[in-house]
Amino acid sequence: MARGWFITLPLAAALAASTSLTNAAPPESPSAAAFREVAKVLNHPRCMNCHTTVNWPTQGETRQRHTFNVMRGPDGGGPPGMRCTTCHQDKNQDAMNIPGTKNWHMAPMTMGWTGLSPNQLCKALLDPAKNGGKTGEKVIEHLRSDPFVLWAWAPGGKRKPPEMAHAAFVAAADTWIKKGADCPQ
Amino acid sequence: MVSRRLVIFGGVAAAGGLAVGYALMPYSTLDRAKGMIAKEGATPLSAWVRIGTDNSVTVIVPHSEMGQGVHTSMPMMLAEELDADWSLVRMEQAPADMAFANRALAREYLRGDMSIPSWMSGVAEFGARKVAESMNLQITGGSTAVRFTGVRGMRMAGAAARWMLIKAAAAKWGVPESEIVAKQSKLSHASGKSATYGEMAAAAAAYDPPVDVPLKAKKDYTIVGQPIARFDIPGKVDGSAKYGIDVRLPNMSYAVIAASPVFGGTLKSVDEKPATAMKGVKKVVKLPAAVAVVADNTWRAKEALAALQPQWDEGQNANVTQATIFAGKEAALAKGGLTEDHASGNVDEALKGAKSVIEATYKVPFLAHAAMEVMNCTAHFEGDKLTIWGGFQDGLGAKARAAKAAGIPIDNVTLNHTAMGGGFGRRGGTLDYLDKAVAIARQVEGPVQVVFTREEDMTQDFYRHASLAKMRAAMDDKGKVTAWLHTFTEKHDPPEAIRVNYDFANQAARYASDTNPIPWGPWRSVDHTQQGFFIETFMDELAAAAGKDPFEFRRAHLEGAPRHKAVLELAAEMANWSVAPEAGRARGIAIRDAFGTIVAQVAEVSIGADGRARVHKVWSAVDPGEVINPATFTAQIQGGAIYGLTAALYGEISIDKGRVVQQNFPDYEMVRMAEAPVHEVRFIESGARTGGAGEPGTAPIAAAVGNAIFALTKKRIRELPFMKTTLTASTATGAANG
Amino acid sequence: MITINVNGTPHQVEAEDGMPLLWVIRDVLNMTGTKYGCGVGSCGACTVLIDGAATRSCSFPAALAAGKNITTIEGLKTGDTLHKVQQAWIEAQAPQCGFCQSGQIMAAVALLKEKPQPTDAEIDAAMTNICRCGAYSQIRAAIHAAAKV
Incomplete structure (x- = not known):
């Protein structure tokens, strides 16, 4: 458990309480501002397509529902007999325009981000019940080195990676957590 | 009164002095046909049947199997009349030879009972399109197999063979023919004498086939009408069935081809080096309007082709778009001077005098066939001899086409039939894939298999045409249609697709053709696909305008068409039409008379959270006159409906810069298991002339679904596919069908 | 190699x-x-x-x-004996043109291995193969029949 995690939470809450009393929006904290940058990346189709809150993945830049009735299945890896790995292999298959990395699967429904505002997204990422029981440091670690996250910057075919470079993204996430894990309003 | 069957018999006999058994085959080709099917230990009793000394019965079927069960239904019809033991019956596909031409089809044409669809008569490329040449057809298409070959050929051949066997037994045993019982491939007499068909076959062959032989009464059938298991199925569950793309020959190369993406374009130039430098690549072949890479396997050919950057002269269609095409259709209809398809009464006067006129415009897009097996063909030149392997709906037509493409006599061509991974019209008259294979094979040593990638298959198809229809109608105070004017673009086949069976006093249909430069090809049920949507949706609109129940409204206009009325009533009964479906759902109804078979369909739909229609159930009432194999017929109606449903829900090929936008299934979506409705099929065997099975199920489904969507949402969708319109279910659902 | x-x-x-x-x-x-x-x-x-x-x-x-x-x-066969899914396919007369059926059968075998008694919803989720002939109801029936063997 990262100690900073629990320390920052009351601070964030206090900050939220105080800003609600003022008319003019105060300048956002550096942490919250950093999260806005993080959120831009998280809202990218490369992340959102598999972090859905529905029973199926989406696909493409428009995040349309995955074609041919592809379903999440009980473990996020596709239903019995029609696993994600039926088509998605250990690496991108560019000739077929099929993305891939090891153990292709969806994020659990609890980690679904569809339709979340930056504030909600931030809170979800900080909530161990919605982030796979991760501490702030573990969240950073996930964003830094998880093969799926890295895949987003090398998605193959004509798929677009997030605009922000991966290193800048990790740095922003780091700032966000280290400077208080504030959530933008 | 002389029966129709006897008329044909007499007519043909008078014309050519032919033998019965291949009732419609001229005598001159009889020996040739016999010779081709004769095998050691077997006596050919007619061109359609061979009885072996081992008592096996081999039925020679001139049609190609593409899943419709024709390789089983034909033998069923013959075996029934022969009184054969079904377990001894085998099937053999006839060689692509003139002796096995589908003369029955040509005969029907000569008699004026049906017109040969234009795409079919174009198939036999022996020069001009004369009736005599259309006699060379060996077509599987237009739902003709059972209707013509079966009814006119197989049955009579079976009965004639049986008669000859009885004749032989009577002579041998010295007993009257009338005392001989022929049953289960066995001849017997009360005296205790008996022989198998096989034992009597040689003796029977000495007799001339009879000129006239009575056929069985339907009540005595033991094979026809049963859900007999198909011959072709075992090979389709263990991977052993060989399709065109499965042909493997010693020393064979594989070619993958790309034609000009713009229709009508030609190849300007291509730098071959990027491909020839790649592993396994043997050659780059340039054709006038295409480029192909020949390699030692399909993948390498495909990859090498992708490495090429051919330069195309895009020709005059380079700026054609979906918008210009539809603008052209609008203009063609607005310009007037339309061709009149049919007219009765005076529709223009009736519309002029009407208190109010109801009008609607409908629009349907281009559609690709997207058979599961992409177009392919294997060809091999050895000197001036050409051998072809592939799937063709018309083997003989394909053979003729290959000869023409190669510039060699037809007798120099050998055509080997393979199973077809779907045809749906694509493997009929549109034999570009054969032409291309012949052209490539000319430049390749050894056999070469030419394969379209799925992308090539989808973008180089011959499409169901996009079409526009403007419908106008008037009704009297009682909700009876007094005028019906149907104008549309793009007329092909069959003629009845434009007809309505409703008793409209004043009606006419007028059309403009050739309003777009996109290649056309027959697509399962052909014009019925769009006309069924236009006619049966507009009929629903009229019912709504008259405040009538859509079923009752149609029924009230079918007083002069008892068969149609009975079919419509059965569909309503099956669907429990008068009782509302569960909340959130509604039903729609439509009826079509296609290829001699009347089909009424009720579809039950709901609207999903995604704003798309979901079809839960379909009920089809079908009157094909008679049913040969209820299992395959049911599957054909269900499958036909799925084919039509895919088009209605998702199907759209669109054109941009003269080329097809959609490339593969991800952007040309299909109905799959999860969207496939539960579909109940029931038959009325009215005894009317036998109708087709493969296409009629496709005809009414789009309208039935659209009418159900209207019943549910009060939104009338006049453009296909339905997925282009986002829907919301009305809150007041489940209340009524109308 | x-x-x-x-x-x-x-x-x-x-x-x-x-x-x-x-x-x-x-x-x-x-x-x-x-x-x-x-x-x-x-x-x-x-x-x-x-x-x-x-x-x-x-x-x-x-x-x-x-x-x-x-x-x-x-x-899939064991010697000359068909796999129960293949047998069920014949009994249900599932194939039409047959071209998709190898894939359909393999998908069904995989499904039945994980879900020996699949529901219709599980069949819908697992069987995403295209059958252009539209033999879906026969395929569904065959899977249910094979599940009973």
Whole structure:
């Protein structure tokens, strides 16, 4: 458990309480501002397509529902007999325009981000019940080195990676957590 | 009164002095046909049947199997009349030879009972399109197999063979023919004498086939009408069935081809080096309007082709778009001077005098066939001899086409039939894939298999045409249609697709053709696909305008068409039409008379959270006159409906810069298991002339679904596919069908 | 050269990087029961089992198959005895043109292995293969029938 995690939470809450009393929006904290940058990346189709809150993945830049009735299945890896790995292999298959990395699967429904505002997204990422029981440091670690996250910057075919470079993204996430894990309003 | 069957018999006999058994085959080709099917230990009793000394019965079927069960239904019809033991019956596909031409089809044409669809008569490329040449057809298409070959050929051949066997037994045993019982491939007499068909076959062959032989009464059938298991199925569950793309020959190369993406374009130039430098690549072949890479396997050919950057002269269609095409259709209809398809009464006067006129415009897009097996063909030149392997709906037509493409006599061509991974019209008259294979094979040593990638298959198809229809109608105070004017673009086949069976006093249909430069090809049920949507949706609109129940409204206009009325009533009964479906759902109804078979369909739909229609159930009432194999017929109606449903829900090929936008299934979506409705099929065997099975199920489904969507949402969708319109279910659902 | 095990037999094959297993099976081993339908993993006609899991071989690099057990439609039989799914397919008269059926059968085998008694919803989720002839109701019936064996 990262100690900073629990320390920052009351601070964030206090900050939220105080800003609600003022008319003019105060300048956002550096942490919250950093999260806005993080959120831009998280809202990218490369992340959102598999972090859905529905029973199926989406696909493409428009995040349309995955074609041919592809379903999440009980473990996020596709239903019995029609696993994600039926088509998605250990690496991108560019000739077929099929993305891939090891153990292709969806994020659990609890980690679904569809339709979340930056504030909600931030809170979800900080909530161990919605982030796979991760501490702030573990969240950073996930964003830094998880093969799926890295895949987003090398998605193959004509798929677009997030605009922000991966290193800048990790740095922003780091700032966000280290400077208080504030959530933008 | 002389029966129709006897008329044909007499007519043909008078014309050519032919033998019965291949009732419609001229005598001159009889020996040739016999010779081709004769095998050691077997006596050919007619061109359609061979009885072996081992008592096996081999039925020679001139049609190609593409899943419709024709390789089983034909033998069923013959075996029934022969009184054969079904377990001894085998099937053999006839060689692509003139002796096995589908003369029955040509005969029907000569008699004026049906017109040969234009795409079919174009198939036999022996020069001009004369009736005599259309006699060379060996077509599987237009739902003709059972209707013509079966009814006119197989049955009579079976009965004639049986008669000859009885004749032989009577002579041998010295007993009257009338005392001989022929049953289960066995001849017997009360005296205790008996022989198998096989034992009597040689003796029977000495007799001339009879000129006239009575056929069985339907009540005595033991094979026809049963859900007999198909011959072709075992090979389709263990991977052993060989399709065109499965042909493997010693020393064979594989070619993958790309034609000009713009229709009508030609190849300007291509730098071959990027491909020839790649592993396994043997050659780059340039054709006038295409480029192909020949390699030692399909993948390498495909990859090498992708490495090429051919330069195309895009020709005059380079700026054609979906918008210009539809603008052209609008203009063609607005310009007037339309061709009149049919007219009765005076529709223009009736519309002029009407208190109010109801009008609607409908629009349907281009559609690709997207058979599961992409177009392919294997060809091999050895000197001036050409051998072809592939799937063709018309083997003989394909053979003729290959000869023409190669510039060699037809007798120099050998055509080997393979199973077809779907045809749906694509493997009929549109034999570009054969032409291309012949052209490539000319430049390749050894056999070469030419394969379209799925992308090539989808973008180089011959499409169901996009079409526009403007419908106008008037009704009297009682909700009876007094005028019906149907104008549309793009007329092909069959003629009845434009007809309505409703008793409209004043009606006419007028059309403009050739309003777009996109290649056309027959697509399962052909014009019925769009006309069924236009006619049966507009009929629903009229019912709504008259405040009538859509079923009752149609029924009230079918007083002069008892068969149609009975079919419509059965569909309503099956669907429990008068009782509302569960909340959130509604039903729609439509009826079509296609290829001699009347089909009424009720579809039950709901609207999903995604704003798309979901079809839960379909009920089809079908009157094909008679049913040969209820299992395959049911599957054909269900499958036909799925084919039509895919088009209605998702199907759209669109054109941009003269080329097809959609490339593969991800952007040309299909109905799959999860969207496939539960579909109940029931038959009325009215005894009317036998109708087709493969296409009629496709005809009414789009309208039935659209009418159900209207019943549910009060939104009338006049453009296909339905997925282009986002829907919301009305809150007041489940209340009524109308 | 890589070694792949197909239906229990090891084969030494040459397959360059990126060459899908499908084309090795069809064009190198000449086992044509596994079909090409779309080449992009969408239609399922090329479905084989890799270590028992349904896999669309058109998008599976052959190189990744080294050391794995591949089962194709030709390998479902035991001797001359059909697999119960194949038998059910015949009894339900499921195929029409038949071209998609190898893939359909392989997908059904994989489903039944994980879900011996699948519900209709589970069949819907697992059976995403395209059948252009529209034989879906017969395929569904065949899966239910095979589940009872």
